[in-house]
Amino acid sequence: MLLIVQIVLVLAVILVSFVLMRGGANARHLAIRRIMLMIFAVAAVASIFFPHVLTSLASFLGVGRGTDLVLYATIVSFFVFMATTYQRFRHAENALTALSRRIALDEAPKPWADDRR
Amino acid sequence: MNRTWVVIPMYNEATVVGSVIQSLRTVFPQVVCVDDGSSDGSQDIARTAGAVVVQHPINLGQGAALQTGIEFALQDPGMRNVVTFDADGQHRIVDAAAMVARLDAGEADIVLGSRFLDDRTQIGPMKRLVLKTAAVQSRMATGLDLTDAHNGLRAMNREVASKLHLTQNRMAHASELVHQIAEMKLRWVEHPVEIIYTDYSKSKGQSLLNSVNILAELFFR
Ligand SMILES: Nc1nc2c(ncn2[C@@H]2O[C@H](COP(=O)(O)OP(=O)(O)OP(=O)(O)O)[C@@H](O)[C@H]2O)c(=O)[nH]1
Ligand SMILES: [Mg+2]
Numbered sequence: 229m230l231l232i233v234q235i236v237l238v239l240a241v242i243l244v245s246f247v248l249m250r251g252g253a254n255a256r257h258l259a260i261r262r263i264m265l266m267i268f269a270v271a272a273v274a275s276i277f278f279p280h281v282l283t284s285l286a287s288f289l290g291v292g293r294g295t296d297l298v299l300y301a302t303i304v305s306f307f308v309f310m311a312t313t314y315q316r317f318r319h320a321e322n323a324l325t326a327l328s329r330r331i332a333l334d335e336a337p338k339p340w341a342d343d344r345r
Numbered sequence: 346m347n348r349t350w351v352v353i354p355m356y357n358e359a360t361v362v363g364s365v366i367q368s369l370r371t372v373f374p375q376v377v378c379v380d381d382g383s384s385d386g387s388q389d390i391a392r393t394a395g396a397v398v399v400q401h402p403i404n405l406g407q408g409a410a411l412q413t414g415i416e417f418a419l420q421d422p423g424m425r426n427v428v429t430f431d432a433d434g435q436h437r438i439v440d441a442a443a444m445v446a447r448l449d450a451g452e453a454d455i456v457l458g459s460r461f462l463d464d465r466t467q468i469g470p471m472k473r474l475v476l477k478t479a480a481v482q483s484r485m486a487t488g489l490d491l492t493d494a495h496n497g498l499r500a501m502n503r504e505v506a507s508k509l510h511l512t513q514n515r516m517a518h519a520s521e522l523v524h525q526i527a528e529m530k531l532r533w534v535e536h537p538v539e540i541i542y543t544d545y546s547k548s549k550g551q552s553l554l555n556s557v558n559i560l561a562e563l564f565f566r
Binding site for chain 1: 348375377379397398399400401402403409412413416417420421422423512514
């Protein structure tokens with residue numbers, strides 16, 4: 229039973245991270261990420277006041293202590309953060325490339341214009 | 346009008362680029378250097394040698410420079426072929442001319458230089474290993490039977506030039522190009538070329554470690 233829960237958990241983590249990583253700038257994904265962040269923050273605060281709640285949740289899921297659960301969540305959110313930041317960076321880079329290329333081409337002399345005279 | 350434009354990505358090559366352009370222009374009068382903010386005055390040297398200089402306002406990398414050069418050449422209605430050629434004097438003009446001849450003969454739409462088709466190129470064993478591995482990798486990823494995947498000397502006709510779209514700004518553009526050839530099912534052929542490893546080019550060229558970056562850029566698109 230425990231093993232099944234753990235496997236499901238791992239699959240869920242992989243799936244969620246993958247979906248969020250691939251998501252890009254789309255508004256639905258952004259909303260999902262924000263909701264996740266909220267849940268995470270609430271859970272972190274709650275764990276300060278009611279440590280046993282998180283611990284019982286963790287033992288129900290079969291991952292040991294509550295702090296372990298927080299650690300796993302932190303790792304996942306870190307990966308998601310890394311991936312989305314990378315993607316945003318790529319988008320910015322593409323835009324910058326397009327802009328620079330446009331400037332470069334506009335400023336370049338065009339020797340073939342002489343042909344048509 | 347039946348022109349071939351030679352596109353040269355250029356970054357801090359002041360010591361050699363002038364003579365490279367001068368000798369190129371005896372065979373190919375149309376040369377465009379895409380400069381990436383060189384700080385050693387390469388731009389003026391290239392212009393004096395008779396090349397058109399297109400300047401990126403900031404450094405974008407070799408792949409971005411090739412794409413810019415190709416788009417520049419496409420603006421010339423008389424352009425028939427584009428050749429990509431390195432600024433560091435490692436390529437031979439006779440090879441480029443032979444490659445364009447194969448395009449004009451209609452043998453292929455894009456001709457890729459390969460240093461491993463004959464034994465002219467003198468190359469270190471480590472570098473050989475890395476380049477061979479890269480070739481095997483792109484063969485497995487694309488099914489194209491290439492012997493050399495990272496060779497800067499290429500020749501393509503106008504149609505291919507207008508279809509290619511390199512988005513990898515730095516070195517991974519070479520693999521990206523192979524992927525696009527495979528995707529669009531272009532008619533391609535490899536041509537034996539000699540890469541001249543001078544002390545100058547060795548001191549400036551790509552460190553072997555950079556192949557790690559190339560792989561990373563490819564996987565995390
Ligand atoms: N525009 C532009 N050109 C570059 C940049 N980096 C390199 N180049 C040019 O790209 C060409 C090839 O660069 P190299 O660094 O010699 O790379 P390589 O020939 O693939 O590698 P080696 O076999 O080690 O010489 C040269 O003409 C360089 O001037 C860059 O950031 N921007
Ligand atoms: Mg070189």
